[in-house]
Structures are given as structure tokens and as C-alpha cells.
Amino acid sequence: MKAEIITIGDEILIGQIVDTNSQWIGQELNKIGVSVHQISSIQDERNHILDALKEAEDRADIVVVTGGLGPTKDDITKKTIAHYFNDNELVEYPQVVEHIKKLFQKVNHPFNEVQRYQAQLPSKATLLMNSFGTAPGMWFEENNTVFISMPGVPYEMKGLMKEEVLPKLQEKFELPHIIHKTIMTYGTGESIIAERIEDWENNLPSCIKLAYLPSFGRVRLRLSGKGPDRSQLEEALATQVSQLQELIFDIIAGIDDDSSLEKQVGELLKSKGETISTAESLTGGKIASTMVSVPGSSSYYKGSFVTYTAELKQELLGVSEDTINAYSVVSAEVAKEMVQGTIRNLKTDYAIAVTGNAGPTQDNNDKSVGIVYIALAYGDEVDVQEFNFGQPREKVINRTVTKALELLQKKILKN
Numbered sequence: 401m402k403a404e405i406i407t408i409g410d411e412i413l414i415g416q417i418v419d420t421n422s423q424w425i426g427q428e429l430n431k432i433g434v435s436v437h438q439i440s441s442i443q444d445e446r447n448h449i450l451d452a453l454k455e456a457e458d459r460a461d462i463v464v465v466t467g468g469l470g471p472t473k474d475d476i477t478k479k480t481i482a483h484y485f486n487d488n489e490l491v492e493y494p495q496v497v498e499h500i501k502k503l504f505q506k507v508n509h510p511f512n513e514v515q516r517y518q519a520q521l522p523s524k525a526t527l528l529m530n531s532f533g534t535a536p537g538m539w540f541e542e543n544n545t546v547f548i549s550m551p552g553v554p555y556e557m558k559g560l561m562k563e564e565v566l567p568k569l570q571e572k573f574e575l576p577h578i579i580h581k582t583i584m585t586y587g588t589g590e591s592i593i594a595e596r597i598e599d600w601e602n603n604l605p606s607c608i609k610l611a612y613l614p615s616f617g618r619v620r621l622r623l624s625g626k627g628p629d630r631s632q633l634e635e636a637l638a639t640q641v642s643q644l645q646e647l648i649f650d651i652i653a654g655i656d657d658d659s660s661l662e663k664q665v666g667e668l669l670k671s672k673g674e675t676i677s678t679a680e681s682l683t684g685g686k687i688a689s690t691m692v693s694v695p696g697s698s699s700y701y702k703g704s705f706v707t708y709t710a711e712l713k714q715e716l717l718g719v720s721e722d723t724i725n726a727y728s729v730v731s732a733e734v735a736k737e738m739v740q741g742t743i744r745n746l747k748t749d750y751a752i753a754v755t756g757n758a759g760p761t762q763d764n765n766d767k768s769v770g771i772v773y774i775a776l777a778y779g780d781e782v783d784v785q786e787f788n789f790g791q792p793r794e795k796v797i798n799r800t801v802t803k804a805l806e807l808l809q810k811k812i813l814k815n
Contacts, residue, residue, distance in 0.1 A: 401573055403429055404460040405439045406452050408467030408477055409552055412441045421466045421557055428561055433575030434462060435626075444468060449480045457545050462569065467552035469518075469535040478538070481549055482522035485540055490520040493527055493536070500534045532559040539568065546572070577630040581637050582613075583621045583644060584653040584661060586806045590614045593621070597647050607633065608640055618653065618661070618802055653806055661805045662690050668812045669700035669750075676808070677746035679705040679717055679738045679753040681729070682772065686801050687752060702748050707738070717741030717753075730757050732773050732784040739775035739782060750811070751777040752804050756789075758796040772800050776807050778815065783807075 405422045412419045419441055426436045437460065442448050444467065456463040468477025482488065496519035501511045518535050521527060528537030528548070533556035540547040548565055550557045569575075585593060590612050594601070601610055607627045613620035623640055625633040645652065654664045669676060678687050688704035691697055705716050710729050713719040719737040727733045739753035756772030769791055775784040785807070789799040 401434045401462065401575055402437045402460045403434045403462040403464060404456040405436060406456060406463065406465045407439075407441045407552065408444050408449060408465065409441070410444055412467075413443060421552060421554060424554070424558065425464055425466070425561065428566060429462075429464075429569075430578055432566055432570055433578050433626075434569065434573075435578070444476065446476060446480050446483075449477065450484055453481070453484050453547070457543065457547075461545060461573075463545060463547045464565075465547070465549045466557050469537075469549065469551045477549065478522070481538065481540070481547070485522065485524050485542060487522040487524045489523040491523050492516070492520045494519075495529070496527070496536050499529075499531075503534060528560055528564040530556055530560055531563060532556045537564060539565075576626055576628055577633055579625045579630070579633055579637060581623045581625075581641050581655065583623075583641065583648075583655050584618060584664070585621065585648060585651045586618045586653045586802075588619070588648075588651045590619050593619055593648065593651075597644065600643055600647055604640065605636060608636060615798075615802070618806070653809060660694075661802065661809065663694050665805055665809050665812070666691070666694045666697055666700060668809065670696075672812065672815075674749040674812070675700050675702050676750040676752070677702045677704065677742050677748040678751065678804075679707060679742040681706075681708055681713070681738075681755040682758045683754055683797050683800050684708065686797060687754065687804055690801055690805070702746050705738075705742060705745075713738060717745070730755055730771060730773065732775075732786060735773035735775035735784050736782055739777040739784075743777045743779075749778065750808065752808060753777075754800055754804055756787075756796065756800060758793045758800075759791055760793060770796050772796065772803075774800065774804050774807060776804075776811055778811060783811075 405425055407419050407422055411417050422439045429436055440452055442452050497516060500515050500519060504511050515534060521536065521538055524540055526539040528539055530536045533551060533553060535551040537548065537550040537560045550560045604610060608623055608625045611622045613622055623637055625637045627633045641655065656664055680687055685704060685706045691701045707713045707716055710724050713729065714721055717738050718741040719734055723733050723737055735753050735755050738755060739751050742753055743751035753775040754772060757769050759769035770789045772787045772789055773784055775782060787803060789796040
């Protein structure tokens with residue numbers, strides 16, 4: 401079953417907002433066995449919308465549209481979709497009118513005819529009730545293709561997908577199972593990994609595909625299985641994962657169903673009942689924000705010091721002025737005292753501290769741009785490692801975050 405996603409809105413095309421809707425919709429469709437073959441972002445303009453719908457209809461079984469559907473004059477999506485289906489008759493849904501009135505009563509806002517228009521849908525549309533907003537979604541079936549139109553507000557779209565769209569798709573279509581297994585690797589580039597596993601990859605069964613997903617300092621190898629029998633698919637995936645593990649055992653950071661490194665680290669800490677804190681210089685709090693992006697992280701992540709200056713390293717973490725003068729702030733010695741100060745002040749089982757030169761200039765130290773020191777403490781044990789992450793600045797910062805979490809994961813597994 402093929403799907404296409406179309407997001408409508410000039411604000412996406414000019415970079416005013418980031419299109420997160422397509423990513424989320426793609427993930428949810430994939431979970432129920434629908435493969436997304438294309439994602440497009442288009443202008444909120446009549447002919448552009450009509451062309452996009454026609455092109456998608458020629459390629460896909462399911463077309464999901466988000467954006468427009470608001471009460472203002474610049475939201476032309478509903479009229480344009482009605483024109484596409486040669487449907488000039490609007491039908492008003494009383495239940496939608498009552499729903500909108502209740503929403504407006506809660507905020508003491510008067511209900512008017514502009515709002516009533518949102519309760520009117522083309523006669524060929526099936527109503528998709530929006531519990532979280534005023535604009536309902538629409539479901540059309542034309543020429544063996546399902547068209548779904550939803551508002552672009554993320555929480556409204558997600559509510560519609562979960563409550564209306566996904567159940568209807570599962571009811572209408574006999575969908576295959578799609579299962580993913582992801583192996584996280586570190587320290588080795590994509591091309592080298594591909595060379596090591598070439599023979600294995602060439603002999604994968606037809607129901608399983610491999611994707612390389614490189615990022616800063618790591619490569620995810622995602623195995624995707626697709627077929628009608630879930631148990632057979634799981635067995636085939638398990639066999640291939642086992643074979644792949646034997647080929648690259650020395651660079652594996654973990655195996656999971658596409659979960660992030662920070663989530664894996666968090667689950668390890670929770671399983672052991674242990675805690676972590678951080679001290680950051682060049683990363684400016686990015687390790688902390690990455691850690692707390694995982695729901696439930698408060699059970700193991702206790703806090704962070706962002707000490708961007710030498711003075712704060714001394715004042716908050718107890719780094720010696722003599723150490724800074726002798727070795728500079730970008731040094732193994734300073735990283736060690738930073739992590740010791742962190743674990744001493746926040747009283748956690750583990751602590752991470754990073755200091756380095758992200759560039760573009762060397763500032764007040766003699767270390768080259770890209771040099772980073774990562775210190776990891778577990779109780780009284782402290783290990784400091786030096787890395788050269790090159791340039792540019794963003795790459796250095798992101799690779800520092802990734803490497804810090806990798807080192808932490810390896811340490812927890814070792815303990």
C-alpha cells in the first residue's frame with residue numbers, strides 16, 4: 401500500500417516553520433503497514449494544490465494532506481479540494497457546530513458565521529471529527545484512491561490521525577506488517593561498514609531491506625522487514641540481525657527498534673537505579689537537552705552545570721586556577737576537575753564533563769579547533785579522553801554530544 405503526504409503552507413516553504421507533520425505521519429503510517437513513497441510541500445495556491453493532488457493520485461493508494469482548512473480567507477484548501485472532486489455542494493454537520501460552540505464558550509469567544517463555515521464539508525467527503533480544534537478533517541474516495549485532508553496544527557492533526565484516520569485505514573485495507581530493527585554503530589564510517597558487510601547484504605532475503613543512516617560519529621543500520629506473516633518476519637529479522645552482529649561486533653553500540661542513543665542510555669540507568677549529571681563548556685547545555693528530551697528522564701538525570709567561562713569553572717565546579725593557568729581551559733586536566741566537581745556537587749553515580757574548542761577561532765588557548773576532552777566519572781573513577789572532531793563548529797558540538805553518550809553507554813554496560 402503506497403501513500404503520499406502533501407503539506408500545504410507558504411510558511412513551510414519560506415522556512416518560517418519546520419514541517420514536523422510529515423515525519424510524524426510517516427512514522428504512524430509505517431507502523432500500520434503503509435509505505436510512504438513521497439512527501440511534498442506546496443504553496444497554498446489553487447492550481448498548485450490541484451496539480452499536486454492529480455500527481456499523487458496517479459502514484460499512490462492513499463494521499464494525506466495537511467494544512468489549510470482554517471476559517472480565514474487565505475485558507476483555500478477546502479474549496480480547492482471540493483473543486484478537484486467536482487463537488488460544489490457543502491453540507492453542514494450539526495455535531496461540528498455544537499463542538500465549535502463549546503470550544504468557544506470555554507474561552508468566552510462569540511460564535512459567528514465564519515466559524516460555521518468550518519462545519520460545512522463537500523458532500524462527497526466523509527467527516528473526520530476533530531476533537532482538539534474547530535476544523536474537521538475530510539475523507540474522500542475517488543478512482544480507487546483515498547484522499548485525507550487534515551488541519552496543519554500538529555496536535556489537531558495527531559488527534560485526527562489517532563482517533564479517525566489510522567483506524568479507518570486499518571478497517572478499509574488489508575495491510576502488511578512492517579518491522580524495523582536498528583543496530584547502532586560508532587567510530588566507523590558508512591563506506592567502511594558497507595565494505596565489511598557487502599556479502600551479507602547481497603544475500604538478504606527479498607522481504608528485508610537495509611538502510612544506512614549516518615550522523616555525527618555514528619551510523620545506524622536499519623533492517624526493515626515487510627510481509628503478511630508477522631511471526632515469520634520476526635524470525636527472519638532475528639536471523640539477519642544475529643548474522644550482522646557477528647560481522648561488526650566490535651563497533652556495535654546497541655540494538656533496538658529504532659530508539660535513540662539517549663533513550664538507550666536512559667533505560668540502562670533506570671534498570672540499574674543509577675543517576676547521571678553533566679558539566680558542559682563548548683556544548684552549552686546540548687548534552688543536557690538531549691538527555692531530558694526522553695520522557696521520564698527525571699528519574700535518572702539530575703542536572704547540569706553550563707560553565708562557559710574559566711571563572712564559572714572555578715566558582716561552580718572548583719576547578720583550580722593553577723590548573724587552568726598551567727594547561728588552559730581546553731585540557732584533560734581541566735576536564736577531570738570539572739567532572740569531579742560535578743559528581744561532588746550533584747551527588748550522582750555518573751558524571752560527564754566536556755571542554756574543547758569548537759571554533760571558528762582558537763580563543764584563549766593553544767588547542768586547535770576541533771580538539772575536545774570528555775571526562776567520565778563513576779564514583780571515584782575518572783577517565784578522560786581527547787578527540788579531534790575537525791570542523792565546522794556545529795559538527796564539533798554534535799559529535800561531542802554523541803561521543804559523550806557513547807562513552808557513558810559503554811561504561812554502564814561494563815559496570
